[in-house]
Amino acid sequence: MGNEEKFKVGIERLKRICGSENELDFCSTSKDVEPFENFIGQERAIKAMDFGLKMEATGYNIFVAGAQGTGKSTYTESTVKQAAKGKPVPMDWCYIYNFNDRDNPMSVSLPAGKGKVFKKDMEALVSELKILIPRAFEGSDYRQQRDRIIQSVRKKLVDMLHEVEKEANDEGFMLQQLPGRVLFLPVKNGQPIQQEEYEKYSIDERKKIEEKMHQLQKKMNETMRYGQNLEKQGNGQIVELEKKIAYAAAEVPVNRLKEKYGDFPKILEYLEGVLKDVVENHRIFKTPGHSGGVEYTFQQQGHQEAQEEGGIVDENGFYFEDEESRFTRYSVNLFVNNERLSGAPVIIESSPNYYNLFGKIEYKSHMMSMTTDFTMVKSGALQRANGGYLILQAKDLLMDPFVWDALKKALKYREAIVENMGEQYRLIPTTTLRPQPIPLDVKILLIGTPIFYAIFSSDEDFEKLFKIKVDFDIEMPRHNENVCQYVSFVSTLCREGNLKHFDKLALARIVEYGSRLAADQNKLSTRFNDIKDIVYEASAFAAMDDSEFVDSKHVKKAIDERKYRLNKLEEKIHEEIIKGRIRIETTGREVGQINGLSVIGLSGYSFGIPMRITARTYMGRGGVIHIERETGMSGSIHTKGVYTLVGYLGGTFAKKKPFGLTAQITFEQNYQGVEGDSASSAELYAILSSLSGVPIKQNIAVTGSVDQRGKIQPIGGAVEKIEGFFDICNSKGLTGDQGVMIPDENIEDLMLKDELLDAVAEGKFNIYAVKTIEEGIFLLTDTEAGKEDDDGAYPEGTIFEKVAKRLIESYENRKEIENDKKDNGGTEGKEEEKNI
Known part of the structure; x- marks a missing residue:
């Protein structure tokens, strides 16, 4: 035993007891300590985060790296939300109809809250036009001008028909109208010649009659074609009249909006397009069934076919499911609404798949195909975070194979684009949209363990886009200031969770547990999730005992019970060892x-x-x-x-x-x-x-x-x-x-x-x-x-002397065996030496 004594470690060095160095003299319970509002033991990370949030240059996005349980996510969220309060509220974004290219909706920005106002203004404009335009067409002036055009066309048509009919009478024919055609019948004594009598005529007489009939039919066809042209001209004149009336009715309310949004050139351009389109498509605002034209034969036929399919086709051939959907083009898609923000947005996307992150274009199914329009363009987390911050978990980001490349592209070109993935793989054809990109100004914060930081670092673009690393340590020095912060952390948990407070010995146990997790007597673990679990569980055991405070035995029980829930394998192995297996x-x-x-x-x-x-x-x-x-x-x-x-x-x-x-x-x-x-x-x-x-x-x-x-x-x-x-x-x-x-x-x-x-x-x-x-x-x-x-040489009787002696004996014996083989003329194969 004498040899062992000088290598023994004294019991005082086997554990650093909390309280033995006046570490807890500042309190008697956790109730005496104020809650800690800042973050504990991460000075390096705090400085890096502060610098990263203040840097406005391109590429200064942030990767928050640290082991699980260090509180990096909680700290990131609280710090970013605090920083966001001091930044301005970003603009609202809307998508509006592009009258020049309906597949390329236009994006417009407005001050926060104005996007919703603009949307309501356009809804009010459409409602007003639904009243003003029909009312304008009910006026006597419009009806008089329309009737004048109609009567003029009809008079000309009647005069031409009378002229043809007179000529037919002069030639001995009478005109008979049948459904879809006009016939010329030869007459005798004012009566049509019967078929039996007609057959008694000579061939020459019948030939002359048929030639005259053919000439009259030809003239009638020319008259009908001319009449159709007259109808088209009349319809055109009525359309121009209606456009003039519609323009007069729509100009005032549209100009009112143009004055309101005079500081937004893109909206002014859009309102010009609205006015022009309302005039061109004024019939959709008129009372259903009211045509007003001379015939409108072809338009009525097209509408009838659409109605049979359960929808409407407008004058431009566009299909609408119902009457109200015809006004969709005048709607405003409030894409991003920031009216409720008091600072920059902070978006925490817990499921960053492609569509949740970058938005999507939704579709409706109709007649074995998929249709869409600009009102079905939906924003993603990236667009909602524009002008602020987007917080993502690095692990989740790698779950969708399309996300990382799309995110890099967005950050590189500073544009938020909405486009669906895999359109080329659809079996059913779809209507596609190409919404205008939105300028992107966002700071991305990725949170992950050091392993994920290493994975992302293998991408050559990563360091260009994420120049700030906020590195969370898993431990901090165990000195009085940090011990005080540890106790303050416990105090915060007790107050926020309505837990029982900890007495001095229980707090000492928590501090010692922190050093045990850090595997260092002079350190404390910053895995605050583990500390939090013990605090909650110890409080629960104290409540079961109906104790006023959590004491040392409750903390010990929480630690022991936590171990018991996890150590089944350990017990199985110990059992095998005790049994001798x-x-x-x-x-x-x-x-x-x-x-x-x-x-x-x-x-x-x-x-x-x-x-x-x-x-x-x-x-x-x-x-x-x-x-x-x-x-x-x-x-x-x-x-x-x-x-x-x-x-x-x-x-x-x-x-x-x-x-x-x-x-x-x-x-x-x-x-x-x-x-x-x-x-x-x-x-x-x-x-x-x-x-x-x-x-x-x-x-x-x-x-x-x-x-x-x-x-x-x-x-x-x-x-x-x-x-x-x-x-x-x-x-x-x-x-x-x-x-x-x-x-x-x-x-x-x-x-x-x-x-x-x-x-x-x-x-x-x-x-x-x-x-x-x-x-x-x-x-x-x-x-x-x-x-x-x-x-x-080594002293006799020592370990190394015995080892050296064994090696020498082995070497000499082997050499002697090899010499004997040589003397006997034998050959020895060369043995491969293994030197591991």
Whole structure:
């Protein structure tokens, strides 16, 4: 035991107790502390965010990177909303009908709130025109002028018909009208000649009659064609008259709007188009069924066909589903309405698929085809965030294959375009629109873990578009100011969630839990989601006990219960070890066998378990053979650790003679593979034990990586590894000499659980710290490693002397065997040397 004492770590260094350094002298409960309004422990991120939000230049979008639970999303949302309050409210955007190209709707901008007013003004204009235009056509002046045109046309038609009829009478024919045609019948004594009498005529007489009839028919056809032209001219005159009347009726209300929107040239141009279109299509404002023209034969026929299909076709051949839809062209699509904003918009899009982000063009189904118009152009998060901020989760952005490229395009050209994806793949033809793009001025904030930052960084455009990285740390220094902020955070949660407040010992537990999460006595974790969960659950347990305050036992219960909900696998493995199905020795000594330690992480929970590492050495030139590597079960970092220990062995024992042995190592009963180099020192101890024949204590588990000079380097998961071996020893029965050997540099990482600390205090369990392989092998074997003298020899009885002696014997035996084979004339195949 004497050898072990100098490597023992004192209990006061195994956990930094909160309150022992006056850390909580400023309060007695969380109720005494004011809520903390700022963000805790992220000075670097706060400065980067502040700079990024103030930069107005192109490309200064922001990527907020940090581990889960650090509060990066909450901070981003609150900070951006605060910054947005000081910025002006952006313009409203509307889409209006393009009278020059109906498939290319025009975009217009208006001050916030004016878009809705403009929309209502156009609705009022249409309603007014529906009254004014029919009323204008009810006036006597219009009817007199229309009747004059009609009477003039009809008189000319009648005169022409009379002229033809007179000529027919003079030639001995009478005119008979039938449906759709006019016949000329020969007469005799004022009566039509009957067929029997007509057949008695000679051929010449009948021929003359038919020639005259043909001439009369030809003249009648010419007269009918001329009459149709007269009708068209009359219709044209009536149309021009109606346009003049419609213009007079529509000019005043349209001019009234032009005066109101005189500061918006695009709207003035649009209103000119409205006036012109109203005049051209004035009939849609008239009373249904009122034609007013001479005949309107063709128009009536077209409308009749459309009515049979359940719709309307206007004078331009455009189809409308009902009467009201004919006025759609005069509607205003209020695309983005910012009337309710008091600053710049902040849009948080939780589902950034293509259409949610960039908008879409909706369709209606009609007669096996899809139709649309400019009123069915819908905005997306990008357009609603224009002039402000758009917050997206990086992970969600990668779920839709079209989104990232479209977002880059929008940021690069600073335009928000609405276009549907995959139009070319539709089986049913659709009407397509090309809405005018909207100028884009938006700052994008992507939130994600460092892994997603690395993924996006592989895109050459990413750094040009996202020049600001707001990097959230997972830990912060544990000093009095940050401890005070931690308590303030708890106070805030208690007030906002109507929770029970925490007493001083409970607050100390929370601070200690923060250091445990950070895996550092001098740090506090910034994974505030984890802290928040413990605060809420501890408060719940206090409520169950009807306690006034949350005390230390409630926090401990919350932590223990949280572990219990997640550690089923850990318990299963422990059960297998206790039953002996997984062999782990915690007493005695074994040659070439050692208890290493590993960490398993699953579903947000990590735990440590011991793993039996064995080494066998024998004659050969294979060097160090690692079974996991040979079978493809080890990762690259673990392989690097094995290479490193080979460097130590070669540099220590093969300076003058080759390493003439094969050493084979493995993790026994391991079927999942290994990664990491934290077991490299344990593997080296097992090899040294096998070479020297000196047994290793099985009551001490080992963790730590090694460099090529034999220095022990720190590793991760020290707390989990120590507690994992302790739990096994505790279940099997503590003997007082059991413990864990860790790198000296890992001591500051220790925040061990109370049960283990109690065992250390009672002398039932121990923590040892070493700095070199030499110290470690001495602790594990009670035998000095040995220091090389000037002649390259080691003191007798030391570990290294035994190893060197074994290697020399192996080398000489092999050399003797090779010489015997040569003397006997034998040949020996060249053995491939493996140097892993």
